[in-house]
Amino acid sequence: METAVLSLDQAVRDLSRVALDELDPSELGSLAVKVGRHIDKIKMLHSRIVVEADRAQSWRESGARDMADWLSGKTGTSRGEAQSRQRLGEALDKSQELADAVENDELSAAAAEQLHDAIMNPPAGTDAEDLADLIDAAKGGGPRDVKAAADRWRETHSSETPEQRTARRYAKRSVSSRPPSDGTVETTVVLPELEHRQFMNAISHVAGDWDTNDTRTPAQRLADGLIQLCKAYAAGTVTGGREKPTILIGCSAETMAGLSDEPGWTSHGDRIPADVVRHLAEDAILRRVVMAGDAVISLGLKVRFATDDQYLALMMRDGGCRWPGCHIPPAWCQVDHLIPVPAGGPSDLDNEVLWCSHHHHVKHRAGVTVLGDAHHLHLLMPDGTLVACPPKGHMNKGTSTGRDDGRTAQAAA
Ligand SMILES: [Zn+2]
Known part of the structure; x- marks a missing residue:
């Protein structure tokens, strides 16, 4: 083991001696890609080692609460990153197809990690072949595409009705805070996709337009929006009332009529489940848009079901x-x-x-x-x-x- 780690040290030292300023643009690009691929391979290896170390309880005596806690403390990385390594390791451990896909450069480590839930906790009734189909479909995709493919796969193979699925997702909503540290508190907000979009729209709108003189980071700007919104509520200037149109959601006429469960979509590309679209339509401003391909043929008047x-x-x-x-x-x-x-x-x-x-x-x-x-x-x-x-x-x-x-x-x- 020591020899292997030493030769890795040696490889890193050799690489760091490459005179980057002597490389031409195409060599630099090629080096960036090659090293990136190796990092991915090492991530994969690392994730497997982490899972084995967890199995062997290497962290047990340290006083850490779990593997991720221990690893992040030892390596100075975030707990989230340590958890992500562990998730990848678990998925690779369980699925040889996934390990092969990463090994053959068909999936990046980050994309492979998105299949963790599908692999570790597949819907009842699915078998190894279904899972192999998913991994096949995911090949070549980035983390976002793979996540979307895994979500669709789970929906297709799940025995849940769309309403049960919506209720399950909605039940995950939460706002929780960690103990204060250095005079700040980290608060985690978990919302269904649509409510998250409304949340971001609201705080982003309240924060005001960003301009080039703004020295705040995007995250600070959103925090300011949230602070403003809470102050407005305390001042009694947030008074409820009928929703103003803040989010555009499209869906097919069949979805609206309950004849199809094809999801709706927002202009941000979120997929909104059909039953959620129908639920929202009860109180939304509706507009009929007749399209042929990408061409808009006719636009109806704005209406609400309830006047x-x-x-x-x-x-x-x-x-x-x-x-x-x-x-x-x-x-x-x-x-x-x-x-x-x-x-x-x-x-x-x-x-x-x-x-x-x-x-x-x-x-x-x-x-x-x-x-x-x-x-x-x-x-x-x-x-x-x-x-x-x-x-x-x-x-x-x-x-x-x-x-x-x-x-x-x-x-x-
Ligand atoms: Zn109530």
Whole structure:
């Protein structure tokens, strides 16, 4: 082992003695690619060593909490990088096809790592052949393409319904903070792709346009946007209300009508699952675009399923989120069509209710049955619980939640 490490040291020393200023442009380019490929091979080797060392519990006596913690401490790299090495090692260890693809320069280490979840935790019912197909399809792709291919593969082979998948992803949302260090706190925000886009749009917009005199880093600028937004909220200037169009989402007419589960797309290239597009359409500004290939043949008028008048009426009638005990005010709620419009539900007040974002997701969960109409609404939950969801606005005094009528009326004015 020592000899092998010594010869590696020697190789690095030899390379560092190459007089870069004496190389012509094509030699420099070729060297950059060759060394890059070797680094990738060494990463692969390293990842396998890391996995073996973990198996042998080499870190156990050190007081570190796990392998990644120990490795990052010993090598001065980030915990994220150590984890990524470990993930690659696990995937290579489990799949010979993957190891061969990296060995033959068909996949970079970074691209191969994106297949970790598919290899370590494949959907039920898939076999080695399915996995080999995925690895084959991934060859030649960069990390982003491979990640997208792995996501598509998982979707195709999963027994989850699209609604279950959306609910599972949505359940991963979180905001968590590490203990303070040097007077700052690292906070991690995990959001579904679409909400992440809304988050970035909001803080980027609040941060103001970037200009060439701006000395801030892009990350600092976004942090300023977030700080501003929180200050605006504390000052009472963030007041909810109907969403203004901030994100453009396209989808096919079939997807909209529920005839197809082909995903929608944003102008940033995000893929938005069909059921999420339909969910959003309930409260979005909609516009029909007829296309032939890339040519736009006709543009429809901007419409909403629920008109602005209906929205005001709903604020008055529902007085906030219809979920019992939820106190989210009407201006922060979303319009839900109990029977979706594409499924033939009418756009009128008998079919429309307000939910907060969270309870809107709960209502759309697989297995939730709507009983009654908007005036006498119960939800039958998958576990058999019956949830009564009466209106809470001042027009419904008998079921008032004690929210003051003046405020509701004012909010609607
Ligand atoms: Zn609610």
